[in-house]
Amino acid sequence: MNQVDTQIHSVKTTRPNIHRTDSIRSSSAGYLSDYASDASSTPNANGYETPPSKVSTPMQRPMQESEMTLPARPTEAALPAPLNIRSNRQERSRAERDVPDFDRLSPPTPGVDDTPYIRFAIEQITFDEELMGRGRHSSECYQTPAATRQPSDDQPAQNPQPQPQPNPQREPPRRPMQFPRASSDHRRGRAGEVMLLPSDPPRERHQLGFVPIPLRIISLGPLVFLCLLIVVALIFSNVYALTNHGLYDYDTNTSARYFVFQYLPPLLGMIIIFWLFVVQAAIYRIMPYFSMSKKGPSTRRDRTLQTMPITPANFVLPDWRFFQMGEPLIGAVLTIFWLTYWTIPLLSCLYGTQWFTNVGAPRFRWTPVQGLGWFIMVQYLVLIVALVMCMIRFRKRNSALMWDPTSLADLIILFQRSNILPDYIQSETKEHMRTELPPRYCRLGYWTTNQSPDFFYAVGEANQPFLELSTSFEPSANEKVESTRTSGESQAELRYSQASSFLRMLHSPWVRYRWCPWFLRDGAILAWAIAAVLLLIAFLVVSFVNKAVGRGFFALLPATTQANGFSPANFLYSFVPSLLGMFLFLAWQPIDVYFRSVQSYANLSEQTGATARRSILLSYNAMLPGLVALRALMNGDIKVAYMSFISIMAATIPVLAGGVFTALLFSNGEVRMTASMPGYIALCVFTSIYALSYLVVWPTRYRYLPHSIDTVAGNVSFLYASRLLKDSSIRNIRTKADFIARLDGRVGTTLTGDGHRRRRQNEKDTDREARYGFGIYTGIDGKEHLGIDRMQRPGSGEMLVTTGVGGRQGR
Known part of the structure; x- marks a missing residue:
């Protein structure tokens, strides 16, 4: 002792x-x-x-x-x-x-901080609150106190002072954590790494150069020809009316001539606009890939995947984003398209009635407004120039596509052997993809590696390492992952915090059902619905109380037609109603585009998943407007069919509103604005259907997503860890028909990975199609992810699909 x-x-x-x-x-x-x-x-x-x-x-x-x-x-x-x-x-x-x-x-152990264990206990306590959306934000973590500064080895040690350990529960939350990415030195590659090298298409492989049908000469040519016919008709109308004192005699406001001069011009203009919608949708969905087909890096093309949109957005307001992305020609084309939309109100007031006394008996005759006729002619000539620019830009030699990338399944072919997938790690729970991904000069085409002569087709970054997703987080023997945290926090604590925060966000309903366009959120839809119903009631009351429209009303403006065919009253009561109707028509198009785009995810979010044709192969945005409603009805997507029908029906509102009113001289010598009652009744019916449609436009939980899907990166974030990208049965696909058959599971080699040939038990049996889902699954790196995958795979558990409702309710 x-x-x-x-x-x-x-x-x-x-x-x-x-x-x-x-x-x-x-x-x-x-x-x-x-x-x-x-x-x-x-x-x-x-x-x-x-x-x-x-x-x-x-x-x-x-x-x-x-x-x-x-x-x-x-x-x-x-x-x-x-x-x-x-x-x-x-x-x-x-x-x-x-x-x-x-x-x-x-x-x-002396010198080891036990903060990770304390944090783990806190997170387990607050886990249930986080899953219900009541806890603190999933992307926030409590700040760990920095370690006390210690003297170096060559300095004399000081007498250590006691440092109180703060309570982590009382620490203020700090900004969302930035997950570590592969460092720039790591991306340059080292000796022995597999580097991705660009290559020309081999002769035995599928030659590139696909251009979607709406952007080919065979489709743009007829559209240009139709525009030329309208230009010729406008020139003839103006010239003939000047030399022959008008075009035709006015009879009544319910005759066939009234339809020709008041309804037919805006109706033809609306057909061209629907054609432009199809061309515009094709431009949006392939523009990122055409941009990646260019040779040489560009500072404006380093964020093509996360910034260039793939869903149309050039409706009520012009879309000028392509000017900022190094595509001024496309930006100019879309601007011209947008200006063409507003020719419908001008076409509605192009023709009016004029009192002629020098041609036989005095009478009213139909005559064009000379100034409007020449202005519309110039506008259509500009449109022809824009269409020719599209023909030049979207030529076969400028394309690196094998086929039209219209669906989610096409991304599997484009990214299954890409070297940029490690950038998307944990991106499925991010709210803004544009700021989360690093800049990349991506290229679309054929590739090879420095260690293999094989060729493959993918989106990638040239002369960069080909990293597997499972090793993208692991530092090499002489390299540490970059960290923005303080020096006192160990790498184990950083990794633990990231993994824990990501898992909590992955299972959080607040993150899963976070994103929806601002105009379809509950508050916005409620405001639109209330405003639409109130305006509809006011419109019907003013129209039919005391027969105000049928008896006519004073214009409060001069109704006399001038020598050039212009009448202030006729112009006002044709242009303004048609302008308001055009605004209603264009305001519905983003709603229709959203429901078309998100329907694949809505079907994938069903409890039992969906077949490939009803989910990852859906391509509603690439279909013609009339075919969308029919195809959606056949697939059981009732809401998409209804939204597409309303988008077509709404085109009648500006057409009817612009031609229903005209100034007439009554027997008592008064000039009043009167309405064509058949057209006015039809206008009231279509307007009522349009206004009441806002009551059923609410998107259900099936259509809510963690972030936007209007870019390529937004969709790839739900596929980067899926086993579909590593399935050998869909490698080296030559045609899209073969690709669709493999996804359906109708061929000998299926996507289950077992490679067996499907057999029929008897002649009445049919092959069971593969089903896909959107939920939490085990990815190729062995970790949980939120995204798209097969519902069942041999050797792995079922996919966890959380919808909040059961069955097909609310769809």
Whole structure:
């Protein structure tokens, strides 16, 4: 006992230099070892080392010296005998045990922060609240206090002061964590890495150069010809009316001539607009791929995948984003398309009635407004120039496509062997893809590698390493993953925080059902519905109370037609109603586009999933407007069919509204604005259907997503970890028909990975089609992800699909 007292006295009086060393993680440790203790540290320059965590025996010190620090190892001559000194309570506890078990005791390792374990306990307590959306934001984490600054090896150690450990529960949340990406040095590649090299298409492979049908000369040519016919008709109308005192005699406002001069011009213009919608949709969906077909990097093309839109957005307001993305020609074309939309109100007031007295008996005759006729003619000539620009831009030699990428399944072919997929790790829960992904100069075409002569087709970045997704987070032997956190926080704590936060966001309904366009959120839809119903009631009351429209009303403007055919009253009561109707028509198009685009995810979110043709092969945005409603009806997508029908029906509102009113001279000598009652009744019916449609436009939970899908990156974020990208049965696909057959599971080699040939049990049996779902699945890296995959796979569990409602309710 005296010897022990002497040793204790020696420790207290000698007070050796106290030195604290940060735990250095072995460079050969893998990703899983980051969660373990940093006990295996490398020796420092002075020959000191960190004691093993299982047998460390920190010595008893006064309370002012209670911070755990590592004492410097004294020389062998002054090295005291090993001690195992504990407090009185610890001594009594150990004395009660017959056999000490150091593995079970494992006292805390000096120098190792236990914050990750505290954080784990806090997160487990708040996990249920987070899943219900009541907890703190999933992407936020409590800030860990920075480690106390320690002296270096060549500096004398200072007397350590006690540092109180703050309560993590009272720490303010900090900004959302940025997940580590592969560093720039890692992307440059090192010796022995597989590098992705661009290559020309081999002769035996499918030659590139596909252009969608709406952008080919065979489709744009007839559209240009139709525009030329309208230009010729306008020129003839203006010239003939000047030389022949008008065109035809006016009879009544319910005759065939009234339809020809008031309804037919805007109706022809609306046909051209629907044709432009089809051309515009084709431009949007293939423009990112045509941009990646260009040779050479461009500073404006380094964010093509995450910024260039693939869903049409050039309706009520012009879309000028392509000017900022290095595509000024496409930006000019879309601007001309948008200006052409507003020719419908001008065409509605192109013709009017004029009193002629020098051609036989005095009478009213139909005549064009000369100024409007020439202006519309110039506008259609500009449209012809824009269409010719499309022919020049979308030539076969400018394309690197094998077929038209109209569906989610086409992304599988484009990205199954891409080297940019590690950039998308944990991106499915991000809200804004544009700021989460690093800039990449992507290229679409054929590739090869520096270690294999094989050719393959994909989207990738030239001269960059081909990294597998499963190893994208693991640092190499002489490289550490970049971190923005403080030096006192270990890599294990950083990795733990990221994994824990990502899993909580992955299972959070608040994240799963977070995104919807602003104009389809509950508050916006409620406002639209109330406004539409109130305006509809006011419109019907003003129209039919006391037969105001049937009896006519005073124009409050001069109704006399001038020599050039212009009448202020006729122009006002034709242009303004048609303009308002055109606004209603264009305002519905984004709603229709959204329901078309998101229907694939809605079908995938069903409890039992959906077949390939009803989910990842759906291409409603690439169909003609009339065919969408019919195809959606056949597929059982009732809401898409209804929205598409309303988008077509709404085209009648500006056509009827612009031609229903005209100024007439009554027998008592008064000039009043009167309406063509058949056209006005039809206008009231179509307007009522349009207004009441806002009551059923609410998207259900099936159509809510974690983030927007209007870019290629937004869709790839739900596919980057899917096993569909690694399935060998869909490699080296030559035709889209073969690709569709493999996705349906109707061919010998299926997507189950077992490679067996499907057999019919009897002649009446039919093949069971493969089903796909959108939910939480186990990805190719062995971790949980949110996205698209097969509902069932051999050797793996079923997909977790959370919809919030059962069956097909609300769809």
